[in-house]
Amino acid sequence: MPKRLNTRDPQFDAAFAQFLGEKRESSADVGAAVASIIDDVRTRGDAALIDLSKKYDHVDLEALGLRVSAEEMRRAREACSAETLEALEFATARIAEHHQRQLPTNERYTDERGAELGWRWTAVESVGLYVPGGLASYPSSVLMNVIPAKVAGVPRIVMVVPAPRGEINPLVLAAAEMAGIEEVYRVGGAQAVAALAYGTETIAPVAKIVGPGNAYVAAAKRQVFGAVGIDSIAGPSEVLVIADRHNNPEWIAADLLAQAEHDTAAQSILMTDDAEFGRAVEAAVLRQLQTLPRGNIAGESWNVFGAIIELQSLDEAPALADRIAAEHLEIATQDAEALGERIRNAGALFLGAYTPEMIGDYVAGPNHVLPTSRTARFSSGLGVLDFMKRTSILKLDRNALAELAPAAMALARAEGLEAHRSSAEIRLQSEQQPMPERASS
Amino acid sequence: MPKRLNTRDPQFDAAFAQFLGEKRESSADVGAAVASIIDDVRTRGDAALIDLSKKYDHVDLEALGLRVSAEEMRRAREACSAETLEALEFATARIAEHHQRQLPTNERYTDERGAELGWRWTAVESVGLYVPGGLASYPSSVLMNVIPAKVAGVPRIVMVVPAPRGEINPLVLAAAEMAGIEEVYRVGGAQAVAALAYGTETIAPVAKIVGPGNAYVAAAKRQVFGAVGIDSIAGPSEVLVIADRHNNPEWIAADLLAQAEHDTAAQSILMTDDAEFGRAVEAAVLRQLQTLPRGNIAGESWNVFGAIIELQSLDEAPALADRIAAEHLEIATQDAEALGERIRNAGALFLGAYTPEMIGDYVAGPNHVLPTSRTARFSSGLGVLDFMKRTSILKLDRNALAELAPAAMALARAEGLEAHRSSAEIRLQSEQQPMPERASS
Structure with a gap:
């Protein structure tokens, strides 16, 4: 059963504060193990990568080679269906087009005292993208991480992806090739992060590491930060849907489940000013869950972390939404645009009943790497600026x-x-x- | 004696790599102590702040009050000389004017498939500025941290500053007032960071914490990161000066010493294509050191971390400068502008013989909070964007x-x-x- 909160409840403030404070992830403390893996890679280089991959991924990189060859990339592409490749191409073009609009401009001016001032944006010289193996190996994430770096003009982009028992998802390699990556290594875990940060005989170090990963990868990114730049460390995904009764409950239920199916720690929240509509959505969720392939995952997420917040009026929504600071914010109300303008904190905004969040996951254009766990209060989704830096200029x-x-x-x-x-x-x-x-x- | 490196030396590559790898700071491991201070503040709130301030700052905040009153701010301003206040006002106006140019623009467009796309920038809702006490309590840093937040439109900006034995540098309060801060608390250390992150009875929590501090403050910022945003953790300051023989050695020596006087861990590097000029600068440094009030600090920095790198040609400079990725890069060569354009990694660029770095520390306009310790490879100086975040928009x-x-x-x-x-x-x-x-x- 999802949580039920109602702003009419005299205990609402306390209940809402407790709801906000809930941890959805118990991050395993793997710091010490990760530190020793990083040490090993710094000391022994490729040999450590080979040994660690044998141990964790059951793959013999000495035999296969660390680097994925151009021939393998080509074969991976051939293994994908034409329909999927076309969809990837459609997504690639749209993501690139949107991110090109984010390119910043340089500035140079002489002020009234004769001082020349300005700044110059330059691309980060090299970037490493971590791509998880196994089930969470998503081609869409490859596109979302690589394309902004390409648009920024990063001259060298490297991808690392673990190859458990030698296998790499062909879609991931196809997406990498499509996005213009030529340098791919089949290594994962903390050892891959260490190799990107400090280099080995085969892998030259990079200046910045991005991309999602498990607890080991996250801990390794934290530990190498400073030696290299890192992106933010993503928590479990979440959606807040603000919907009034002028909606089809089945549609809203589908959106809540799309979020919930990611992960048992994902979170779907419905905020509505109509209790009856809220109950209709809840019933629709239960109905749809029964036929959903990932119903177990989605059901657990919905029952443990899901929530329905009943408002007396939609005017209460902005203040509460700002405190939730959702990664994804869907607004399906009569005046979605105006309501959206009153909300400060959200990673991405989806306006109107015909804008399901999933379009943003794949093909809309904006990035799907977004701030989670209330960090939208102070941070933004991944973009071109994350792969550039600004140098100020003074000339007198x-x-x-x-x-x-x-x-x-x-x-x-x-x-x-x-x-x-x-x-x-x-x-x-x-x-x-x-x-x-x-x-x- | 500063280090001497020469690109003609067959061992240069190894020597340069070792030079780049040198640690200039041994960060004390205060993680456990800081964790317990944060815990204490989260549990006991103001009472913990009062006890910890008694212990570390020898000040009775129960008697004085946590918050600095408007009357105290006014008196602090009166304690400053007219000349200094005028200089602060001059700096404030210039910094504000420059940072206003950094304000980003929102985007909204309909693409050829009828999808409405865009993004919206909004200010972070609340920001806490940490200001160190004692000697490193610099009014210029108050301006550099507050003004970008003000320009971004942050509605609530809070300052915390320790008051050892009850004392706060009046210049710091005057700068805060001038920059428009009204909410100031006399508390420092990890306890101040904890109060900003989690709140107490008196101090409402903020969404992001910025500003420099000692090892305890840096560790506390790392530990509260995620609950709130933080800026980068600054290391010791550094300057790289690229100068040919068409320079007055005394001027260049003065610039190297201006950097070195900050801190024994600061670093001043001269890169020149003229060995004789290098020796002349070195002699000038020794001469100027003798009358410098902070000569002990500057001398230790110069002798331990200073370096003179002799080039066969200025054409070697860009690749080496990119690896150093200096916080401050002064270029005093015949064609400084063209040489600067060939360098990718630097926090701030100072072009020409009449542009000493110190102007950028105070009044030029660009921010003096800049990436240190080679992090200019992947990050930028503080700016307006650090106090804003971007929400993407999709409407179908x-x-x-x-x-x-x-x-x-x-x-x-x-x-x-x-x-x-x-x-x-x-x-x-x-x-x-x-x-x-x-x-x-």
Whole structure:
């Protein structure tokens, strides 16, 4: 049974706070094991990757080779159905087109005191993408991680994916090839993250590592952070659907289940101002669950973490939605657009009854890597800017320096930093240009 | 003696790699102590803040009150010299003006299939700024952290600053007031970070915590990350100066010392294609050190971490500078602009002989909170975007859904996610609009 909350309930505030505070994941403490794996890879390089892959993935990389060959990539593509490849191509084009709009612009201007200012965006020089093996090996995630990096102009993008018993999902390789990745290694776990961060004989290190993974991968990313950049560490997925009674309960039920089928720790929340509609949705969920292939997973998620929040009025929705700060926010109300504008915190917004969240998972264009677990309060979905960085620019001539130096020198003195002060003063005291040409030049 | 490296040396590659790998900070392992402080604040709230401040800062917050009053802020301003206040105002205006240019724009468009797409930037709802006490209590850092948040539109900005023996640097309070902060608490250390993250009776929690601090503060930020957002954890500061012989060695020496005086762990690197010029700079550093108030600190930094890298040609500079990925990069060469364009990794670029880095520390406009310890390979200086987040938007009508659904459904099926597929299919199979109005409505 999903949780039921009602804003009319005098205990609502406490119940809602408790609901927000619920942990949906018990992150196994694998820190020590991961530290020793990272150490091993740093010390022994490829040999460690081979041994660890034998142990964890039951695969002999000495025989197969660490790198996935171009021929294997080609064969993987041939193993995919034409329909799926077409769908991947459709998705690739749309994701690329949307992300191109995110490309930032450089800035350069001269201010009224003659100082030249600005900034320049440059792509991260190299990126490693971790792709999980087995069931969670999703080609759509490959596209969502690689395309923004490509659009950003990252010159080198590497993919690592474990090959349990030698197997890699052909769709994952096909998606990688389609997105333009040529450098793929069949290694996973903390050892793959260590190889990307520190390099081995075969794998040159990268500057940033992205992509989802299990507890070992997450712990490894945390441990190598600083040596390299990482993306955010994703928690279980969630959806908040705000729906009034002008909806088909079956549609809304389907959306709640689409979220719930990801993972038993996923969370689906319905917020409605109509109790009867809420009950109709709940009944529809139970009906649809009976024929769902992943019904066990979805059912457990819905029963343990699902919730129906009844409002007295949709006016209560923005404040509550902001506290939930959902990864996915569907608004299916008469004035979805206006309600959406009143909500600050959400990873992605899906407006109107004909916008099921799943379109955003695959083909809409915006990224499906989004902030989970209330982190939409302070972070954004993956995008082009995650693969670029901004360098500020300052250029002064003697006059501009003379304009700016007095205030800077006063502050340096106030902060007790005399060498700071002096580095401006020494330039203003010199009568002549830097240094005369030497006779030898 | 600073390190000397020469690209002509056959051992250069190994020596340079070792140089890059040097640790400049031994971060004390205070994780367990910090975890117990955070626990204490979560359990006992204000009472824990009072006890911990008595213990660590020798201040009685029960008597003084946790919150700094408006009257104290006013008195602090009166305690500052007019010259310093004017300089702070000059800096405030310039920093605000530059950061306003960073404000991102929202996007909304309808694509050729009728799908409405876009994104919306919103400010983080509340931000806490940590300001260190004692010697490292810099008013310029207050401005650099607060102004981007103000420009982003953050509705609530809170400052915490420890008050050892009751004292707070009046310049810090004056800068806070000038930047528009009204909510200031005199508490520091891990306990302040815990209060910002989880809240106490007096301090409401925030969504993101920024600002520098000691090992305890850094560890506390790491531990509360996830519950709230944090900025990057800054390491010791560094400058790389690329200079040819057409420079006054005294000027360049002053810039190296301005960096070195920050901290014994700071790093100043000179890269030059002229050995004689390098020796002249080194001699000038020694001369200037003798009269520098913070000569002991600067001297230790220069002798332990300083370096002079001799190049055969300035053409070697970009590749080496990219590996150093300096926080501050000064280029004082004949063609500084062109050389700068060939370098990918740097936090901030200072072009030409009349652009000492210190101007950027105080009044230029760009932020002085910049990526340290080679993290400029994958991250940027603090800016307006650090206080905003992007929500993607999707809005479909029945026709647009019909255009996008087939590919999305094919991918959902390929990934084994039938409830995903079904949430699109169910909408396309229904003939009618969502749900008819009920008689009761």
